[in-house]
Amino acid sequence: MSEDIQQRTTHCRRLDRRAVLKGFAGATALSALPYAARAEGAKEAPALAKLAADGKLAPLADRISANPMVVTVEKVGRYGGALRRGLRGSADHNGILRMVGNQGLVRWNLAFTEVLPNVADKWEVNADSTEFTFHLRKGMKWSDGHPFTADDIVFAIEDCAKNTELYKSPPTPIVIGGKAGTVTKIDDTTVKFTFAGPYALFLEQMATPLGQHPTLFAKHYCSQFHPKYNPAVADLVKAANLSDWGTLFRNKCGDIEIPTRWGNADKPTLDPWVIKEPYTGGATRVVMERNPYFWQVDTAGNQLPYIDRLNFNISQDVESLMLDVISGRLDIQERHIDTLQNKPTLSQNMQKGGYRLIELINSGSQQVQIYLNLTHKDPKMREMFANKEFRKALSLGMNRSEIIELVYLGQSQPYQAGPRPGHPWYHAALATQFSEFDQPQANAILDKLGYAKKDANGFRLRPDGQKIFFAIDVIPTLYPDEVDALELVKRHWADIGIDIKVNTIERALYYTRGDNNDHDAAVWPGPGGLDPMLDPRDFFAQHTQGSRYAVPWAQWYVSGGKDGQEPPESQKQRMKLFDQARATADLQKRGEIMKQLFDLTADAFETIGICLAVNAFGICKTNLANVPAKYPNSWSWPNPGPALPQQFFFST
Amino acid sequence: MLRFIAKRLLWMVPSLIVVSFLAFVLIQLPPGDYVTTFIATLAASNEVVDQTTAADLRARFGLDQPMIIQYLKWISGILLRGDFGLSFEWQQPVSNLIWERMALTLVLTFSTLLATWGIALPVGVFSAVKKYSIGDYVVTFFSFLGLAIPSFLLALVLMYIAAVEFGQEVGGLFSEAYVNAPWSFGKILDLLHHLWIPVIILAASGTASLIRVMRANMLDELNKPYVTTARAKGLSEFHLLVKYPLRLALNPFISTISWLLPNLVSGSIIVAIVLSLPTAGPLLLQSLMSQDMYLAGAFVLLICALTLVGSLISDILLALVDPRIRLE
Numbered sequence: 010m011s012e013d014i015q016q017r018t019t020h021c022r023r024l025d026r027r028a029v030l031k032g033f034a035g036a037t038a039l040s041a042l043p044y045a046a047r048a049e050g051a052k053e054a055p056a057l058a059k060l061a062a063d064g065k066l067a068p069l070a071d072r073i074s075a076n077p078m079v080v081t082v083e084k085v086g087r088y089g090g091a092l093r094r095g096l097r098g099s100a101d102h103n104g105i106l107r108m109v110g111n112q113g114l115v116r117w118n119l120a121f122t123e124v125l126p127n128v129a130d131k132w133e134v135n136a137d138s139t140e141f142t143f144h145l146r147k148g149m150k151w152s153d154g155h156p157f158t159a160d161d162i163v164f165a166i167e168d169c170a171k172n173t174e175l176y177k178s179p180p181t182p183i184v185i186g187g188k189a190g191t192v193t194k195i196d197d198t199t200v201k202f203t204f205a206g207p208y209a210l211f212l213e214q215m216a217t218p219l220g221q222h223p224t225l226f227a228k229h230y231c232s233q234f235h236p237k238y239n240p241a242v243a244d245l246v247k248a249a250n251l252s253d254w255g256t257l258f259r260n261k262c263g264d265i266e267i268p269t270r271w272g273n274a275d276k277p278t279l280d281p282w283v284i285k286e287p288y289t290g291g292a293t294r295v296v297m298e299r300n301p302y303f304w305q306v307d308t309a310g311n312q313l314p315y316i317d318r319l320n321f322n323i324s325q326d327v328e329s330l331m332l333d334v335i336s337g338r339l340d341i342q343e344r345h346i347d348t349l350q351n352k353p354t355l356s357q358n359m360q361k362g363g364y365r366l367i368e369l370i371n372s373g374s375q376q377v378q379i380y381l382n383l384t385h386k387d388p389k390m391r392e393m394f395a396n397k398e399f400r401k402a403l404s405l406g407m408n409r410s411e412i413i414e415l416v417y418l419g420q421s422q423p424y425q426a427g428p429r430p431g432h433p434w435y436h437a438a439l440a441t442q443f444s445e446f447d448q449p450q451a452n453a454i455l456d457k458l459g460y461a462k463k464d465a466n467g468f469r470l471r472p473d474g475q476k477i478f479f480a481i482d483v484i485p486t487l488y489p490d491e492v493d494a495l496e497l498v499k500r501h502w503a504d505i506g507i508d509i510k511v512n513t514i515e516r517a518l519y520y521t522r523g524d525n526n527d528h529d530a531a532v533w534p535g536p537g538g539l540d541p542m543l544d545p546r547d548f549f550a551q552h553t554q555g556s557r558y559a560v561p562w563a564q565w566y567v568s569g570g571k572d573g574q575e576p577p578e579s580q581k582q583r584m585k586l587f588d589q590a591r592a593t594a595d596l597q598k599r600g601e602i603m604k605q606l607f608d609l610t611a612d613a614f615e616t617i618g619i620c621l622a623v624n625a626f627g628i629c630k631t632n633l634a635n636v637p638a639k640y641p642n643s644w645s646w647p648n649p650g651p652a653l654p655q656q657f658f659f660s661t
Numbered sequence: 662m663l664r665f666i667a668k669r670l671l672w673m674v675p676s677l678i679v680v681s682f683l684a685f686v687l688i689q690l691p692p693g694d695y696v697t698t699f700i701a702t703l704a705a706s707n708e709v710v711d712q713t714t715a716a717d718l719r720a721r722f723g724l725d726q727p728m729i730i731q732y733l734k735w736i737s738g739i740l741l742r743g744d745f746g747l748s749f750e751w752q753q754p755v756s757n758l759i760w761e762r763m764a765l766t767l768v769l770t771f772s773t774l775l776a777t778w779g780i781a782l783p784v785g786v787f788s789a790v791k792k793y794s795i796g797d798y799v800v801t802f803f804s805f806l807g808l809a810i811p812s813f814l815l816a817l818v819l820m821y822i823a824a825v826e827f828g829q830e831v832g833g834l835f836s837e838a839y840v841n842a843p844w845s846f847g848k849i850l851d852l853l854h855h856l857w858i859p860v861i862i863l864a865a866s867g868t869a870s871l872i873r874v875m876r877a878n879m880l881d882e883l884n885k886p887y888v889t890t891a892r893a894k895g896l897s898e899f900h901l902l903v904k905y906p907l908r909l910a911l912n913p914f915i916s917t918i919s920w921l922l923p924n925l926v927s928g929s930i931i932v933a934i935v936l937s938l939p940t941a942g943p944l945l946l947q948s949l950m951s952q953d954m955y956l957a958g959a960f961v962l963l964i965c966a967l968t969l970v971g972s973l974i975s976d977i978l979l980a981l982v983d984p985r986i987r988l989e
Contacts (some may be wrong), residue, residue, distance in 0.1 A: 099750065100702040137867070177720065178713045197709040250754065255721070260752050266703070266710065269752050276979040286841055288957075290751035293833060294840055302801070320837075324945040325934040329820070336824040361825075625907045644708045 019357055046335040053312045053648075054088040057301050066301060067154065070131070076130060083635050084656030085307055086315040092340045092633070095330045096295065096321045102268040102288060103647070104344050105321065109297060110270070112279040113221045113648030114162075115212055119652065121372070121641045122537045123596065124212045128157075128224050128279060128304075138594045145198040145513060150302040151227045151277035157402025159194040164228035166192040166202075168237060175255050180222055182214040185521050192223075194436040197234075207592035209599070210542060216580055217543075217645040221265050227277040273293065279304070280316040281655035288321075295321040301455040305655060314655035331355075334628055337362040341636065341649065341657070343369055349418060349490075355628060364628040369635060372643030373622035374419065375426055375535025377479065377494045377584060378547060380616055382528055384574060389473060390529065397614050398454050404449035404617045405441040407498055408506040412619050416493045424621040425614075427607055428548045429538040434603055439611035451505045469506035480512040480531035490594040491532050494619055525558055531557045538622055540642050541603065542590070548610045549583035550576055558615050579613050632648035634660040662980075666973070673969045677962070678736075684961035685732045688954060694724045694910055695749045695952045702951070703796050730981045735955060739962075746955035748948070755959045759941065763833060766940040769863075770924065776864040777871060783876025784868075786900060790803065790881065800872065807869030813931040816862045822933070823858075833937050834859075874913050882906035897907060899913055921973030923964045931935070 048431075053069045056309060060066040095279070096104045116127040126132075127141040149157045170188050171179050179189035185208040193201050200223075202211070214220045232238035234245065234257050242254045251257050261533070263270030271288040282297035297319040305313045324330055327345040334346060335358040346355070347369065359365060380402060385391040393399055409423035427439035455461070460469040469477045485492050495511045504511055509530075522528045536544040546552035550562035559580075564573030567582050576584075583606050590602040627649075629636045638651045693701075696719045700710050719725050723734065738744040745755040788800040799903070833840070839851045882888065883906055891901050930942035937943075948956035980986050 098943060099951050100699060103703065103708050113880075176713070177717045181713060251747070266708070266712075268750060272751070272753075290753050291762050291939065291944055292749055293937070296841075322937075324937050325947070326937065329935065332820060332824045392783060557686070617817075 015093075017596070054192070054299060055313075056317070057299070060301075072150060072154070072302045073149065073306065074148055074149040074304050077147065077149075078127065078130075080305055080307055080653055080656050082307045082656045085309045085311065086656065087637060087660075088315055088317070090313075090316050090541070091320050091655075092316050092657070092659075093320045093322065093338060094580045095333060095339055095342055095345070097321045097327050098287075098323050098325045100268075101323075102271055103218075103266055105271045105288060105295065105297075107344075107552060107647040107650050108268060108319065108654055109280045109282050109650070110218070110221070110278075111647060113215050113217075114223050114226055115216050115289070116650045117216045117646050119266060119637060120431075120579065121638060121643070121646045121651075123215050123503045127216075132212075134209075134212075134594045138211070138592055139209040141202040141496060142195070143200050143202070145200070146304060146579045147198050149304045150281065151229075152283045152300040152302055153277040154302055155229050156228065157227075158197045160197075161226070161228045161280060162200045162223045163192050163194050165223050165226040165309060166190075166233065169226050169231070169453060172656060173260060174253075175593040180219065182217070182220040183222065185211075194339075209590075209592050209594040213542065218265060218647045222281055225265065226262050228593050230275075231258065234258040234261050238570065239301040248592040264471070281305070282319050283505070294321050295319075295323065295467050297321075299438035303655065305585075307656060309510055315658035316654075318351075324462045334358075334364065335362050337364065337630070339364075339628070340630045341627065341654075343367075346443065347625040347627060347642075349420070349623065351627060355626075359546055363632075364626075364630050364659035367627045367629050368639035369625040369627055370429070370539065370639055371622035371624050372539040372641050372646065373534050373536045374429060374538035374547065375424060375490050375616075375618040375620075376421060376607065377532050377619040378426070378535030378616050379530060379532050381479075382526070382558060383561045383615060384526060384561045385529065386526060388480065389471065389475070392450045393471065393477070394460065394530075398458055400614055400617055401443050402415060402458075402505070403444065403502065403507065404600075404614075405447045405454070406507070407501050407617075407619065409444060409448045410446070411501075412494050412497045415497065416490055419621050421623050422622040425618040426535055426610070426616055427519050427537070428541050429621065432539060432541075434541060434600055436604070436607040436611060439607050442611060447655075448505055449618055455507075457503060462645075467506055468508045472531060477506070478508045478510070480510040481526050482512045482514055482519050482522060482531040484516050485513045485533075486532070487516060488532075489628070491514075491534075493626070495532065498619070520554065523554060523560060524572055525561050528557070533557065534622060535616065535618060539643065540598075545587060545606075546615055548581055548606060549554075551584075551587065579609050583609050632656055632661045633660050662977075665667060666977070669973050669976075673966075676969065677965060680965040681736060681958070681962050682732065685735065685954075686728070686951065688949065688957050689731075690727055690960070691952065693952070694719070695722065695954065696724060698950070700748075724783070731954070735958060739885060743960045748956040749953045750948075750956075752763055752953055755956050758944065758956060759959060759963065761946055762941045764925070765875055765938075766942075768852075769834075769856070769859060769929075769938065769940055770921070773863045773929075774921065775865070776860050777867040780864070781868045781871035781875060782914075785872045786879055786902065786910075788872065789876045789879030790902065792880065801876075802870040804872040805987050807865045808873070812862050812863070812866050812929070813935050815865060816859075816932050817936045819858060853978065859929075859932065859938055862932055864935075871914070871917075875910060878910035878913065882909050912979065912983060915975055915982060917975075918978065919968070919972035919975040922974075923968040925966050926960060926967065959988050 010164055057069070059067050066072070073328040094104070094108065095161050103284065112128060115124045117123070120124050126151075130146050131144050133142045134140070145159060151157050166183065169175055169247060170183060183190050184205050186206040186628040188205040188207070193203070195201055204211070215223070222515050234254060235243060236242045236254055242257070246252075246254050246257050247256055251260070251262070257392065260269050261268065261273055262276055268288055271284055274284045274287050275333070278636055281300055283300045284295070285298045286292070286294060286296040288295045293403070299317055303313055322333070325331070330339070330342065330345055331351060331354070333339050334342060334355060350488060356366065367479075381394040383391070383393055383395050384432070410541040413419060413421045421442040423441065425440055425442060425444055427436045428434040432439070452490060455469060458471050462470045464470055464476055471477055481495055483491050485580060492511060499509050499511055519531070524533060535547045537547055541548070546555035548567055550556040551560045553560060553563045553567055556563040559576065561574035561575035563579055565575055586602050588601045590606070593599040593602060625642050635657050636649075637652050640648055642648050667715070670876065688739055696715055697814040702712055723731060735746060740748055748755050748758055751758065788797045791797050825917045834855050835848070836849055836855070840849055841847045866953060886900065890907060891905060892898075926941045926945060927981075930946050934946065945960045948960060
């Protein structure tokens with residue numbers, strides 16, 4: 010599947026040429042028509058066609074929009090089949106969201122680099138990125154056949170998301186500079202979001218799951234649980250034996266990521282499949298069936314989704330999902346089975362289970378980012394860590410390929426930080442500088458820095474006679490692989506005369522030490538591989554908990570100079586550049602600004618990385634077609650949602 | 662007898678109150694609360710909860726209040742209105758969630774009980790009467806094997822064999838077609854078709870231990886003078902066995918009733934989880950793990966109540982069966 014929506018004219022031309030060249034059965038039939046790409050030309054699932062013929066359902070043309078979203082599919086699919094997927098019994102509602110609930114105003118492209126039209130057909134942004142005007146699709150319907158209009162979006166934001174009885178404070182994606190944006194209806198298919206300050210990342214935020222509020226609540230249905238529209242709501246609350254209308258509203262209409270979003274079969278949605286058997290406490294499965302009013306079609310004009318039904322089986326024990334995979338009883342699955350340890354077993358049984366592996370690109374950048382505390386409370390330590398040459402020596406003194414081979418089964422490559430290879434913003438120096446294994450050079454640097462003297466055990470001494478020693482904090486329960494990697498690092502660094510302690514501590518203690526700036530060093534996976542704008546903590550001191558190499562600098566940045574410590578000039582420049590990038594809507598320009606930022610980061614070389622964040626994997630039955638061979642694995646890109654499961658189909 | 666029952670029933674009230682308080686405290690003891698656990702579980706799949714949403718949730722569930730207030734709110738709801746509250750996670754009334762699962766749990770537990778007794782009684786008697794025969798050795802061997810194998814392991818092995826070697830559907834109590842179908846003859850047949858695997862697994866260890874107990878008890882009785890006397894008087898061997906020593910040897914079976922009732926809820930949790938059975942056990946564990954206070958609290962309360970009732974019933978039954986036992 011490539012980049013998606015074509016203008017109608019170009020779309021026609023392409024389709025005809027392709028039809029002639031390749032002779033697709035469906036497309037050939039279509040090319041005979043003066044293909045207008047109107048809804049009338051579209052086709053639908055046999056079951057729906059029968060219902061429509063019997064008069065039990067409106068004809069297709071009335072059900073989908075006049076300009077439906079056209080998905081450019083790899084292959085035009087066939088209708089039918091039930092897709093099986095596994096869920097865990099508790100707190101796994103996002104497993105459903107990832108599969109079906111990706112219907113925000115906009116969505117991500119497959120590469121996770123660009124925002125594409127989704128519910129909104131097109132949009133305009135004003136020059137200073139404070140106003141966003143979205144044009145909706147005319148004649149688009151909710152899953153119960155009721156029209157979807159600008160009123161729904163205004164209701165969802167103004168009456169729900171900004172209602173203090175429902176949300177104590179408005180959800181972060183619609184807030185900038187401490188103020189929630191305002192939505193106004195221009196006409197039935199046009200809405201305008203207005204913000205108090207520039208918010209160029211708004212579109213990106215709207216493409217993530219947490220940005221789905223605008224399309225979450227159907228006004229005609231949800232307003233009956235809202236006191237503004239239904240004065241008698243108190244009776245409903247009482248009848249349901251609940252305490253307040255907010256609880257009732259959430260039970261009926263859900264929220265982005267709570268289980269009740271999938272617990273009400275009556276609630277209209279914009280999703281490709283709608284709930285038939287809900288996700289409730291004690292349920293053993295969840296069944297979803299096609300939405301007859303789904304507003305997307307493939308390039309041949311067939312209404313999506315191709316697959317009739319989704320069956321989510323709920324396993325109490327996630328290990329039993331492995332059994333299901335091996336015996337071929339799941340069609341697409343990555344949740345709960347994607348640990349590296351499972352990979353050999355799953356690879357061995359591919360034939361038996363009739364599935365293939367799909368690669369899930371880690372959205373992070375670094376698997377094990379080592380953060381030396383450049384703002385250490387002890388001046389001697391601070392002086393040592395703050396010296397770039399010292400960090401360079403440590404980086405050169407690590408045998409990364411050994412770690413990759415032993416801990417990550419060879420599934421990675423030496424890496425430092427920054428957007429992943431293949432990302433348009435990939436920065437070679439930032440990514441790979443000082444990542445070769447060169448102990449002689451490391452020793453030479455350390456000798457030159459004045460750490461030439463050694464103690465009886467061969468560890469280097471600082472000029473004040475103290476042994477060079479520091480502890481690296483790591484949470485074993487959360488990232489056991491990082492402990493293994495650090496044990497190897499400890500051995501490598503001992504060879505260049507540096508002594509460390511792998512300090513395995515509990516999660517809460519880890520955070521406390523970081524917050525108080527008490528740590529010598531810490532490790533954490535380095536984010537920002539595919540989403541550098543959304544999590545730039547490794548590129549400058551941005552995150553007061555995450556930028557562990559200089560938490561006080563991050564505090565300085567976040568508080569606008571009131572708290573923390575004043576950072577060096579390079580950091581200040583990067584903070585300015587990032588603020589600038591965040592206010593720039595134009596992707597090209599934003600990329601140029603970020604390039605300058607990355608140059609400075611590479612030059613400062615503050616964090617030491619080991620290897621590229623390791624990809625996860627999923628399985629997919631061999632007969633399930635149109636599934637990309639690889640796609641990102643991220644919460645902001647809620648896989649497999651943005652790979653558009655509605656266009657997956659069973660080839661046999 | 663009636664006075665005894667009335668006294669025991671009265672005593673249950675204070676014990677239940679103490680237990681409910683203890684249960685509430687214990688569930689709250691681990692660090693964090695439902696919201697922290699919720700966030701941590703989502704974080705394990707790389708999912709993020711909006712910070713404002715988290716604070717909002719905590720306030721909505723009253724988790725920011727002192728524990729004693731939370732307890733009083735909970736217990737007064739139960740005592741005054743019979744309202745066990747809403748499950749945090751599912752936002753459904755706790756009582757519905759529990760009762761939904763009780764029917765199948767009952768079916769499973771009683772089938773297991775029948776299977777256990779049905780096998781253990783005759784085999785135990787046989788193995789005692791034919792002491793040191795080849796049959797006895799075979800039975801002893803298998804019952805030790807049954808005792809030694811943890812039931813969840815047996816479940817895993819059976820599941821692996823069934824799934825990988827035979828490609829059969831394992832886990833659950835119904836096949837795909839019947840899961841949410843209304844009750845019908847077909848559905849009952851389907852249930853029976855699936856029921857035997859968990860029943861065998863669950864009965865395995867219970868049967869083994871009961872065989873051992875039965876054998877030991879019978880051996881104690883068989884050498885007693887009254888047996889010899891009865892035999893000397895010409896009573897047929899079968900009649901003799903059933904009428905006298907067996908009756909006495911039954912006491913431990915009746916005692917098991919007291920822990921049988923709480924087992925309805927909490928027994929066989931691991932097996933039920935491994936086999937994905939829609940019974941109460943997995944829900945109990947889940948609620949404890951996610952610190953879903955009201956759901957877990959209601960379960961613990963239910964288990965305690967069942968334990969108390971169960972021991973009362975078994976005391977009464979024992980007194981009925983064995984006249985030597987007095988209820989004082």
